[in-house]
Amino acid sequence: MELSQKYDGKVAVVGAGLVGCLASLALAQRGYDVTVVEYRQDPRLEDTTDRNLRSINLAISARGIDALRFVGNELCEKVLHDMMPMKGRMIHDIDGRQKELLYGIANEHINSISRAGLNCDLLDELDAVSNIDICFEHKLTRIEWGDSKQVCHFVQNKEPMTFDFVVGADGCFSTARSQMQRNLRMNYKQEYIDCCYIELYLPPRKDGGFVMAKDDLHIWPRGKFMLIALPNADGSFTVTFFAPWSQVDSLVKSKQETKNFLQTNFPDAMDLMGLDSTADEFINNPKGPLMCVECLPYNLSNGSAILIGDAAHSMVPFYGQGMNCGFEDVKVLMQLLDKYRGDRSVAFNAYTATRHEDLVAINKLARENYKVMSESVTSVWFNVYKRIDETFSRVLNDSWLTLYTMISFRADISYSDAIRRDNRQRRIIKWISISSLMAATVIACRRLSQ
Ligand SMILES: Cc1cc2nc3c(=O)[nH]c(=O)nc-3n(C[C@H](O)[C@H](O)[C@H](O)COP(=O)(O)OP(=O)(O)OC[C@H]3O[C@@H](n4cnc5c(N)ncnc54)[C@H](O)[C@@H]3O)c2cc1C
Ligand SMILES: NC(=O)C1=CN([C@@H]2O[C@H](COP(=O)(O)OP(=O)(O)OC[C@H]3O[C@@H](n4cnc5c(N)ncnc54)[C@H](OP(=O)(O)O)[C@@H]3O)[C@@H](O)[C@H]2O)C=CC1
Numbered sequence: 001m002e003l004s005q006k007y008d009g010k011v012a013v014v015g016a017g018l019v020g021c022l023a024s025l026a027l028a029q030r031g032y033d034v035t036v037v038e039y040r041q042d043p044r045l046e047d048t049t050d051r052n053l054r055s056i057n058l059a060i061s062a063r064g065i066d067a068l069r070f071v072g073n074e075l076c077e078k079v080l081h082d083m084m085p086m087k088g089r090m091i092h093d094i095d096g097r098q099k100e101l102l103y104g105i106a107n108e109h110i111n112s113i114s115r116a117g118l119n120c121d122l123l124d125e126l127d128a129v130s131n132i133d134i135c136f137e138h139k140l141t142r143i144e145w146g147d148s149k150q151v152c153h154f155v156q157n158k159e160p161m162t163f164d165f166v167v168g169a170d171g172c173f174s175t176a177r178s179q180m181q182r183n184l185r186m187n188y189k190q191e192y193i194d195c196c197y198i199e200l201y202l203p204p205r206k207d208g209g210f211v212m213a214k215d216d217l218h219i220w221p222r223g224k225f226m227l228i229a230l231p232n233a234d235g236s237f238t239v240t241f242f243a244p245w246s247q248v249d250s251l252v253k254s255k256q257e258t259k260n261f262l263q264t265n266f267p268d269a270m271d272l273m274g275l276d277s278t279a280d281e282f283i284n285n286p287k288g289p290l291m292c293v294e295c296l297p298y299n300l301s302n303g304s305a306i307l308i309g310d311a312a313h314s315m316v317p318f319y320g321q322g323m324n325c326g327f328e329d330v331k332v333l334m335q336l337l338d339k340y341r342g343d344r345s346v347a348f349n350a351y352t353a354t355r356h357e358d359l360v361a362i363n364k365l366a367r368e369n370y371k372v373m374s375e376s377v378t379s380v381w382f383n384v385y386k387r388i389d390e391t392f393s394r395v396l397n398d399s400w401l402t403l404y405t406m407i408s409f410r411a412d413i414s415y416s417d418a419i420r421r422d423n424r425q426r427r428i429i430k431w432i433s434i435s436s437l438m439a440a441t442v443i444a445c446r447r448l449s450q
């Protein structure tokens with residue numbers, strides 16, 4: 001897509017991950033001369049050895065899709081070709097019974113997509129744009145900040161490069177961020193949560209079919225720990241186990257104990273996955289830490305640098321929103337650049353001023369969703385509340401929307417507005433419940449006294 005507004009400048013996008021790729025395409029459309037500097041090798045090379053083996057698939061929903069469309073309809077169609085719709089949570093109880101809880105009232109769905117596939121497809125798009133250069137195996141180590149020129153330094157004797165500005169999209173351990181911190185009073189918070197994740201695998205049937213419903217996100221909620229499974233286009237599922245570190249540490253000491261644990265808590269999943277091989281994977285696969293990162297501001301005030309994606313706001317994965325939010329960052333930033341006709345200083349400052357509230361909101365929701373997935377989905381009150389909430393939504397249409405719908409299916413409602421609207425709705429439901437209870441008590445008392 002070509003835009004009529006064009007701006008001048010040479011920009012370094014640090015990181016060719018999901019968010020860095022989308023940002024590069026959007027910046028190139030606006031006329032910038034884009035150089036993407038990426039630490040890793042090109043993931044499309046067959047002999048790539050440092051391919052990321054974690055978080056094989058991701059859930060993409062309205063905000064991510066809307067941001068991709070903002071950059072280009074055709075791009076969006078191309079890169080989302082293989083996604084698998086998931087219309088609800090399929091809850092597996094300890095006896096293997098399954099119950100589906102739909103995400104939306106109008107058959108809305110989130111979608112499972114391969115992380116590597118999406119990243120490679122986006123990189124192919126970058127290759128096709130003349131004003132984008134990609135430099136793989138360029139690990140940023142240091143930035144010399146100047147008034148108008150920023151000099152980026154890399155490892156392994158790679159030549160330094162000079163840019164007008166830098167977009168930091170280098171993930172949760174961002175070097176761009178730590179370099180900005182040397183030039184800016186940036187508040188920064190990093191917190192590991194007490195939860196470890198292990199990725200496991202559920203293969204397809206021999207004929208390539210799915211062994212469980214393919215259009216749901218499967219959950220085995222067990223209180224402090226849980227197993228989840230997202231479908232892949234080839235008939236397999238990527239299964240992820242989440243639990244406190246102490247529990248994982250004690251389990252992996254003994255294969256027999258691991259087997260007992262898996263068989264006791266997830267018998268139906270083990271029938272499908274194979275107990276012995278899953279226990280081996282459980283013990284040997286990488287154990288991932290989970291953390292939240294928040295910082296403020298996101299930019300240098302003279303317009304020479306800005307942070308987007310996980311570099312600015314890494315969140316725990318439980319709402320499936322990290323990448324979606326990072327893609328939305330790109331859209332919001334481009335809208336501001338267009339609004340201020342390429343005045344980076346004004347646009348970047350406006351970004352920090354307006355975006356922070358939403359980023360804090362989704363970070364908090366992401367943390368809270370662990371309890372929802374691992375525990376609340378099995379509670380009577382959660383299910384009664386869901387019914388009431390959805391009934392109001394059916395009757396009142398757009399003026400009442402469930403929180404999940406606002407976050408996952410409505411890109412036009414900001415994260416912070418979604419929380420505000422949900423809080424108001426909760427107060428109304430609470431008030432109606434209390435009033436109904438009081439009315440019922442009064443009626444019962446009257447009847448008894450007659
Ligand atoms: C288990 C798990 C499940 C998840 N599931 C979902 C989900 O379902 N839905 C969702 O929306 N999000 C999900 N997320 C979050 C999602 O993975 C991230 O939000 C997303 O990958 C962020 O993209 P990014 O481009 O900002 O960062 P990254 O994907 O980390 O990309 C950063 C890039 O920068 C490069 N880099 C790093 N340092 C340097 C350097 N010094 N110099 C040059 N390059 C550098 C890295 O090599 C990398 O390629 C999940 C995360 C985890 C851990
Ligand atoms: N919010 C969360 O809880 C988490 C989010 N993520 C996000 O998921 C995506 C994919 O992650 P993935 O590729 O597996 O990330 P990795 O764990 O592979 O980390 C990416 C790079 O960051 C550096 N790094 C790793 N751990 C540390 C550390 N403790 N301190 C400093 N630097 C570190 C490493 O660089 P080097 O080789 O130089 O050491 C590594 O190559 C990323 O967006 C990441 O931001 C990932 C994990 C948790």
Ligand SMILES: Nc1ccccc1C(=O)C[C@H](N)C(=O)O
Pocket residue numbers: 058059089110217228317318319320369373
């Ligand atoms: N992709 C994920 C990865 C890890 C943990 C959860 C997700 C989800 O997407 C959860 C979904 N949004 C849910 O609320 O059921």
